[in-house]
Amino acid sequence: MCGIIGYTGAKDVSEVLLKGLARLEYRGYDSAGLAVLKDEAIRIVKKQGKLEVLAEEVKQRPIEGNTGIGHTRWATHGEPSDLNAHPHNDHTEDVAIAHNGIIENYKQLKEQLGENGHIFKSETDSEVIAHLIASEYQGDLRLAVAEAAKRLKGSFAIAAIHKKEPDRIIGIRKDSPLILGLGEEENFIASDIPAVLEHTKEVVYLENNEMVDIKKGKYTVYDEFGSQVEKISTKIEWDIKQAEKTGFKHFMLKEIFEQPEVLKQMFQKRIKNDTEVVFDELIISEDVFKKIENVIIVACGTAYHAGLTGRYMIEKYARIPVSVDTSSEFRYRDPLVDKNTLVIVISQSGETADTLAALREAKTKGAKVLAICNVLGASIARESDGVIYTHAGPEIAVASTKAYTAQLGIMYLFTHYLTKVRGKADNCPPDFLKELSQVPKLAKRMLKQYRRNENKMKGYAANFHKYYLARNNKSCFLYLGRNINYPNALEGALKLKEISYISAEGYPAGEMKHGPIALIDENPWVVCLAVKGDTYEKMLSNIQEIRARGGIIVAIVSERDSTLKGKEANYVIEIPETEEIFSPILVAIPLQLLAYHVAAEFGYDIDKPRNLAKSVTVE
Numbered sequence: 001m002c003g004i005i006g007y008t009g010a011k012d013v014s015e016v017l018l019k020g021l022a023r024l025e026y027r028g029y030d031s032a033g034l035a036v037l038k039d040e041a042i043r044i045v046k047k048q049g050k051l052e053v054l055a056e057e058v059k060q061r062p063i064e065g066n067t068g069i070g071h072t073r074w075a076t077h078g079e080p081s082d083l084n085a086h087p088h089n090d091h092t093e094d095v096a097i098a099h100n101g102i103i104e105n106y107k108q109l110k111e112q113l114g115e116n117g118h119i120f121k122s123e124t125d126s127e128v129i130a131h132l133i134a135s136e137y138q139g140d141l142r143l144a145v146a147e148a149a150k151r152l153k154g155s156f157a158i159a160a161i162h163k164k165e166p167d168r169i170i171g172i173r174k175d176s177p178l179i180l181g182l183g184e185e186e187n188f189i190a191s192d193i194p195a196v197l198e199h200t201k202e203v204v205y206l207e208n209n210e211m212v213d214i215k216k217g218k219y220t221v222y223d224e225f226g227s228q229v230e231k232i233s234t235k236i237e238w239d240i241k242q243a244e245k246t247g248f249k250h251f252m253l254k255e256i257f258e259q260p261e262v263l264k265q266m267f268q269k270r271i272k273n274d275t276e277v278v279f280d281e282l283i284i285s286e287d288v289f290k291k292i293e294n295v296i297i298v299a300c301g302t303a304y305h306a307g308l309t310g311r312y313m314i315e316k317y318a319r320i321p322v323s324v325d326t327s328s329e330f331r332y333r334d335p336l337v338d339k340n341t342l343v344i345v346i347s348q349s350g351e352t353a354d355t356l357a358a359l360r361e362a363k364t365k366g367a368k369v370l371a372i373c374n375v376l377g378a379s380i381a382r383e384s385d386g387v388i389y390t391h392a393g394p395e396i397a398v399a400s401t402k403a404y405t406a407q408l409g410i411m412y413l414f415t416h417y418l419t420k421v422r423g424k425a426d427n428c429p430p431d432f433l434k435e436l437s438q439v440p441k442l443a444k445r446m447l448k449q450y451r452r453n454e455n456k457m458k459g460y461a462a463n464f465h466k467y468y469l470a471r472n473n474k475s476c477f478l479y480l481g482r483n484i485n486y487p488n489a490l491e492g493a494l495k496l497k498e499i500s501y502i503s504a505e506g507y508p509a510g511e512m513k514h515g516p517i518a519l520i521d522e523n524p525w526v527v528c529l530a531v532k533g534d535t536y537e538k539m540l541s542n543i544q545e546i547r548a549r550g551g552i553i554v555a556i557v558s559e560r561d562s563t564l565k566g567k568e569a570n571y572v573i574e575i576p577e578t579e580e581i582f583s584p585i586l587v588a589i590p591l592q593l594l595a596y597h598v599a600a601e602f603g604y605d606i607d608k609p610r611n612l613a614k615s616v617t618v619e
């Protein structure tokens with residue numbers, strides 16, 4: 001996910017673009033750049049790193065002009081670098097573009113254009129767009145962009161300028177967002193409303209396959225057949241902060257709601273014909289996976305919980321021994337690791353110091369290291385022998401949500417991949433991938449139902465808040481899970497702890513009688529993950545044991561399971577029914593929402609909780 005902005009008008013374009021990009025940093029922030037058109041020349045300045053690096057560069061070396069495009073990047077192809085930053089131009093420097101999306105056929109196009117003398121500078125898929133438009137240009141930028149777009153496969157929102165066409169920007173979109181901002185004798189184009197809100201509240205939403213031709217005082221929208229389209233503008237009522245969260249109150253809630261789309265994109269891109277998993281970026285050979293004798297998964301926090309869940313999958317189907325360790329413990333216990341060990345390091349940020357140290361320890365001991373990472377080109381990705389990216393997009397809230405379920409998604413895919421590579425494809429049920437591909441739809445339906453009935457979860461949180469205050473802030477949460485949902489008990493507890501600062505502990509439900517049940521009086525709230533599965537009956541018994549001692553039960557159950565409703569459970573949250581093996585992703589979402597609403601009741605800073613950082617780059 002990246003952020004694009006374009007402007008043509010009377011203002012200093014550099015200032016407009018830099019401020020607009022600052023409002024789009026939530027869409028990506030590993031590099032940024034500007035392209036300014038003046039006196040039949042396009043000047044491009046682009047820098048790796050946060051936006052302030054680019055702003056400093058422009059401050060040192062100002063760029064005059066009133067028309068230009070800008071981009072803030074979330075790398076998908078080609079690591080974050082000055083060269084890979086956008087905007088990109090063709091080798092004649094006639095055309096400059098900014099792109100958000102993924103061009104799936106960029107390799108073929110690059111080859112064809114290369115044969116026609118085009119010289120490429122970057123490793124990105126996006127650069128091919130500038131060359132394609134330049135190759136189609138015959139005096140009208142709009143027609144050249146239209147022709148180029150016909151040859152692009154994948155998703156794109158593009159802003160393009162040509163040195164011979166002053167005060168003109170062409171925009172086009174397919175499966176990536178693009179809006180128009182309408183001003184007095186000035187116009188804007190951007191990935192999202194926050195980029196233009198300071199200048200105008202009048203916007204036009206471009207539909208898929210629509211193109212816009214903007215000039216200082218006018219704009220024209222065309223459909224995919226080149227016919228003009230009359231568009232109705234919308235008056236934005238949001239303020240800036242709200243707009244960055246696309247109307248959600250917090251980034252955490254926005255990211256919770258992004259999960260179905262992240263998983264849908266992931267499975268669409270990585271599952272072929274419901275029978276095969278492809279990891280384009282994985283450079284570890286299949287031979288390595290055939291030979292490994294054991295797996296150690298190493299991570300911190302939420303990523304560690306994803307690893308614990310992955311162990312159930314890999315052991316169940318690939319039948320390889322898997323151990324899971326926190327990075328901070330692994331790196332100091334002189335672990336038994338050798339050339340037959342595959343160490344999988346999981347990290348959203350790819351910069352967690354303990355996990356980076358753990359992967360270095362594993363490599364010195366001869367293990368092969370596979371990283372599962374969200375940030376392209378991060379240290380952990382670069383230092384591992386191979387990487388699989390989650391492509392969850394920037395996760396801004398400190399409390400990890402979409403990165404977690406994306407890690408789970410990759411663990412499912414990797415399990416199938418590993419099982420198949422090791423000649424045990426039959427261990428996975430024949431419709432494993434097909435069933436897995438249904439999960440995003442189920443998650444989307446569940447979130448829709450939650451949206452319709454939001455007050456239910458809010459009510460649970462409000463009841464707890466009242467309860468907590470009535471007991472002089474003395475209460476706690478226990479989270480109990482079994483089997484593949486035991487790690488979710490740990491994750492649910494962590495989510496609550498880190499944003500509401502309430503004592504919460506995750507436990508395997510079977511462990512209750514070995515100590516924790518002593519905690520039960522009328523005090524703790526016990527979240528029980530009681531979805532249908534192999535240990536469902538056992539969980540029901542645990543719930544009865546807790547109820548008998550006065551505990552308050554919040555039960556996560558399978559849809560239409562009324563066993564607990566109005567009886568043992570004080571509160572019941574339903575998730576769509578699915579095979580137990582696929583339930584962790586669906587169970588995780590209500591746990592995230594419960595933590596969110598409890599923290600909201602306490603009025604804490606949900607996106608930036610006290611004492612925490614998004615990426616723990618210190619030991």
Ligand code: AGP
Nearest residue numbers: 301302303347348349352399400
């Ligand atoms: C999760 O909500 C926390 N913010 C934290 O536990 C996090 O998962 C942990 O610090 C690991 O971060 P990483 O995935 O970036 O390595």
